[in-house]
Amino acid sequence: MGISIWQLLIILAIVLVLFGAKRLRNVGSDLGSAIKGFKQAVKEEENKPAEKTLEKKEGENVYDVAAEEKKPADNKSDKA
Numbered sequence: 001m002g003i004s005i006w007q008l009l010i011i012l013a014i015v016l017v018l019f020g021a022k023r024l025r026n027v028g029s030d031l032g033s034a035i036k037g038f039k040q041a042v043k044e045e046e047n048k049p050a051e052k053t054l055e056k057k058e059g060e061n062v063y064d065v066a067a068e069e070k071k072p073a074d075n076k077s078d079k080a
Contacts, residue, residue, distance in 0.1 A: 016024065 019027075
């Protein structure tokens, strides 16, 4: 017991009267462009080359290239 074609047409007619054809066309085009942009972003992410990783060679140390030097904190309470 699903929705028949006549019920769908009545619902479409009511929505068309409430919102108007121009607004529905704008909503449809906005929704379509949003979906298109999402698909394009997913495709770009899949095609993005993997980030370079460091290979560990036997007998050598591996260093993190993104590491930053930590500066000592100036705590006045430690000096007192």
